[in-house]
Amino acid sequence: MDMTSNERAAWGRHLQTPVLFNPHKPIEVDSPTIKNVDMNPVRSTRKAVANKEKVLILTPLKDAAPYLSKYFELIGRLTYPHQLIDLAFLVGDSSDDTLAVLAAEADRLQKRTDSVPFRSITVVEKDFKFHLSQNVEERHSFEAQGPRRKALGRARNYLLSVAMKPDHSWVYWRDVDIVENPAAIIEDFIAHDVDIIVPNVWFHRIEDGVDIEGRFDYNSWIESNKGRMLANKLSKDVVLAEGYSQYKTGRTYMARMGDRTKNKDEEIDLDGIGGVNIIVKADVHRSGINFPCYAFENQAETEGFAKMAKRAGYRVVGLPNYVVWHIDTDEKPGNA
Amino acid sequence: MDMTSNERAAWGRHLQTPVLFNPHKPIEVDSPTIKNVDMNPVRSTRKAVANKEKVLILTPLKDAAPYLSKYFELIGRLTYPHQLIDLAFLVGDSSDDTLAVLAAEADRLQKRTDSVPFRSITVVEKDFKFHLSQNVEERHSFEAQGPRRKALGRARNYLLSVAMKPDHSWVYWRDVDIVENPAAIIEDFIAHDVDIIVPNVWFHRIEDGVDIEGRFDYNSWIESNKGRMLANKLSKDVVLAEGYSQYKTGRTYMARMGDRTKNKDEEIDLDGIGGVNIIVKADVHRSGINFPCYAFENQAETEGFAKMAKRAGYRVVGLPNYVVWHIDTDEKPGNA
Numbered sequence: 001m002d003m004t005s006n007e008r009a010a011w012g013r014h015l016q017t018p019v020l021f022n023p024h025k026p027i028e029v030d031s032p033t034i035k036n037v038d039m040n041p042v043r044s045t046r047k048a049v050a051n052k053e054k055v056l057i058l059t060p061l062k063d064a065a066p067y068l069s070k071y072f073e074l075i076g077r078l079t080y081p082h083q084l085i086d087l088a089f090l091v092g093d094s095s096d097d098t099l100a101v102l103a104a105e106a107d108r109l110q111k112r113t114d115s116v117p118f119r120s121i122t123v124v125e126k127d128f129k130f131h132l133s134q135n136v137e138e139r140h141s142f143e144a145q146g147p148r149r150k151a152l153g154r155a156r157n158y159l160l161s162v163a164m165k166p167d168h169s170w171v172y173w174r175d176v177d178i179v180e181n182p183a184a185i186i187e188d189f190i191a192h193d194v195d196i197i198v199p200n201v202w203f204h205r206i207e208d209g210v211d212i213e214g215r216f217d218y219n220s221w222i223e224s225n226k227g228r229m230l231a232n233k234l235s236k237d238v239v240l241a242e243g244y245s246q247y248k249t250g251r252t253y254m255a256r257m258g259d260r261t262k263n264k265d266e267e268i269d270l271d272g273i274g275g276v277n278i279i280v281k282a283d284v285h286r287s288g289i290n291f292p293c294y295a296f297e298n299q300a301e302t303e304g305f306a307k308m309a310k311r312a313g314y315r316v317v318g319l320p321n322y323v324v325w326h327i328d329t330d331e332k333p334g335n336a
Numbered sequence: 337m338d339m340t341s342n343e344r345a346a347w348g349r350h351l352q353t354p355v356l357f358n359p360h361k362p363i364e365v366d367s368p369t370i371k372n373v374d375m376n377p378v379r380s381t382r383k384a385v386a387n388k389e390k391v392l393i394l395t396p397l398k399d400a401a402p403y404l405s406k407y408f409e410l411i412g413r414l415t416y417p418h419q420l421i422d423l424a425f426l427v428g429d430s431s432d433d434t435l436a437v438l439a440a441e442a443d444r445l446q447k448r449t450d451s452v453p454f455r456s457i458t459v460v461e462k463d464f465k466f467h468l469s470q471n472v473e474e475r476h477s478f479e480a481q482g483p484r485r486k487a488l489g490r491a492r493n494y495l496l497s498v499a500m501k502p503d504h505s506w507v508y509w510r511d512v513d514i515v516e517n518p519a520a521i522i523e524d525f526i527a528h529d530v531d532i533i534v535p536n537v538w539f540h541r542i543e544d545g546v547d548i549e550g551r552f553d554y555n556s557w558i559e560s561n562k563g564r565m566l567a568n569k570l571s572k573d574v575v576l577a578e579g580y581s582q583y584k585t586g587r588t589y590m591a592r593m594g595d596r597t598k599n600k601d602e603e604i605d606l607d608g609i610g611g612v613n614i615i616v617k618a619d620v621h622r623s624g625i626n627f628p629c630y631a632f633e634n635q636a637e638t639e640g641f642a643k644m645a646k647r648a649g650y651r652v653v654g655l656p657n658y659v660v661w662h663i664d665t666d667e668k669p670g671n672a
Contacts, residue, residue, distance in 0.1 A: 027436050027439045027440050027443070028443075029439045029442065029443045030443070031442070031443050031446035031447055031457075033446050033453065033454070033455065033456045033457060034439075034442050034443065034446055034456070034457045034458075034459070035456065035457070035458045035459070036458075036459045036461070037458060037459070037460045037461070037498055038460075038461045038462075039460060039461060039462040039494065039498065040461060040462060040463055100363050103363045103365045103370075104363050106365065106367070106370050107363070107364075107365045107366070107367050107370065110367035110369050110370055111367055117369065118369070119369070120369045120370070120371065121367075121369060121370045121371070122370075122371045122372075122373060123370070123371070123372045123373070124373045124375060124502075125372070125373070125374045125375060125376060126375040126376060127376055153624060154623045154624065156624075157622060157623055157624030158375065158622045158623065161497075161500060161621065161622045162373055162375065162502045162622075164497060166460075166498045236633075236647070237647070285497065286493060286494045286497045286498075287490045287493055287494065287629050288489060288490065288492075288493030288626040288627060288628065288629055289629075290624040290626070291624060292624065292648075293623050293624055293625075293648055294644070294647045294648035294649070295647065296647075297572075308630070311572070311573070311630045311631065311632075312628075312629055312630035313630070
């Protein structure tokens with residue numbers, strides 16, 4: 001019978017003893033070993049700050065001691081509320097003092113009494129025993145790129161698996177050797193409300209007293225027909241790397257595009273991305289999209305990540321006019 | 337200088353005041369928000385019980401209320417030490433009382449005072465709003481299989497992402513509708529020391545008073561040249577499903593092999609696997625190998641998982657003579 005509670009009271013007024021059978025007595029679960037995790041309220045929206053959406057910043061480290069001081073300086077200046085941010089690092093296969101420097105920097109940061117300390121910092125230790133030849137020629141050979149990118153992909157996935165908690169809405173992959181970035185980069189990127197988003201990654205170099213702007217990251221690209229045809233001819237186990245004359249992909253590189261004086265929010269769709277600075281909706285990772293440690297459609301790691309995400313129907317966006325500055329390094333990708 | 341401590345004592349005997357500078361004073365990290373996770377000691381070995389290796393049992397649930405009682409009965413009888421086992425369930429898109437029945441069964445189990453209670457039970461709630469047509473013809477159409485398998489893959493990855501903890505050495509995927517299995521199945525499988533391993537999955541049916549053994553799981557197979565050639569002709573976005581006459585794969589099905597009176601430990605290498613009962617070394621998942629929610633080399637979910645693992649160099653093994661019994665169901669795979 002469909003009555004309002006007023007109608008039911010009126011209807012029941014002539015009865016002496018109302019009887020209620022409640023077939024829906026709640027089941028009370030009070031065993032301390034049983035835990036409930038409701039993922040339905042976890043969202044990734046444009047209104048991330050207002051909704052108190054949690055961000056996880058992930059940084060893989062290997063022999064990274066010299067970069068950590070600058071890293072923490074920049075991270076400490078991020079304007080997204082730090083009590084909503086967890087940091088996690090993977091330290092592995094390092095022969096320098098990365099772990100000790102990281103511990104000291106983290107401890108110093110978290111003991112500050114202002115609003116700089118983060119919600120938490122997790123340091124994951126894992127050695128993969130992956131060591132490339134120290135010979136520069138071998139390290140930069142085309143053949144070395146596949147194993148290297150696969151190992152990097154595996155390390156990223158380990159870090160993700162250990163560090164991502166059910167309440168994270170966003171995952172921010174950030175390399176340790178960024179030297180300059182807008183403090184509002186998280187808010188700026190979240191405002192685009194896309195699944196995966198990367199900036200343009202350049203570097204500065206002072207040569208003969210002149211400040212030269214260099215293009216750094218050739219892993220963010222738009223696929224070409226030439227690249228597709230090349231991949232069709234290759235064995236499924238080959239990992240393509242950019243900048244090797246024996247494998248011309250003809251792709252369009254975001255690094256070559258862009259004007260940092262123009263509209264910073266201009267978007268382009270990408271098919272491959274680099275790993276220096278990526279912001280990802282947590283749903284993408286939880287659905288299983290990660291960094292292939294194998295040849296995924298002839299790409300691995302971050303480029304394979306973009307290819308996998310596109311195949312699964314997610315959107316991958318680059319901002320050609322929004323620049324994040326990488327440290328200058330002699331180790332340029334490829335041998336172009 | 338390279339001296340033993342005895343030599344150093346002898347050498348220093350003539351000195352009055354030995355002075356020690358210790359440049360390696362430990363860095364003490366005592367901020368309560370900083371956590372360290374050392375993954376190096378986490379291993380998956382043949383001696384799992386002796387090493388106290390943790391097992392995570394994962395079960396996705398959807399409208400599964402009728403099967404939970406049998407599920408907990410069988411789980412409760414597993415001989416692998418229960419204090420080393422965590423259980424986790426994903427409950428989603430259910431219109432029956434799955435969550436309540438699960439809560440009641442879990443609470444009852446964990447309150448036992450014997451050795452049956454497990455280390456922990458986690459119930460993850462997540463609705464994906466994925467609903468197939470209830471029309472039997474449409475549900476069983478070839479076209480419906482791709483979206484269905486992709487949605488199942490996504491649900492598995494969510495469960496894995498939320499439930500796997502850094503100390504898990506093994507992940508045991510177990511469907512809710514198993515009706516009979518050897519109590520030592522975890523130990524039996526771990527003894528093989530392989531990356532991914534599955535049993536043969538059959539069912540019983542009583543017809544006219546006769547006990548008929550049926551073959552259930554056609555997702556565990558060895559790839560054929562015919563299957564490879566078929567895949568080469570298909571678009572990368574097509575997901576193959578077994579048992580559809582328009583897509584003949586010519587694969588060898590483990591379900592058709594096997595003799596349960598013969599050596600239960602006989603191994604075969606597989607290229608695709610079903611999801612009824614899988615035991616996986618945690619390293620495989622942490623390295624990023626999971627259940628594609630997209631077309632991975634023209635397969636999705638558990639079959640894509642096997643293909644991905646093989647491409648990454650992991651070993652995928654089936655035991656044709658080791659049988660786990662699935663509930664009999666009219667919903668046979670494909671329309672063969």
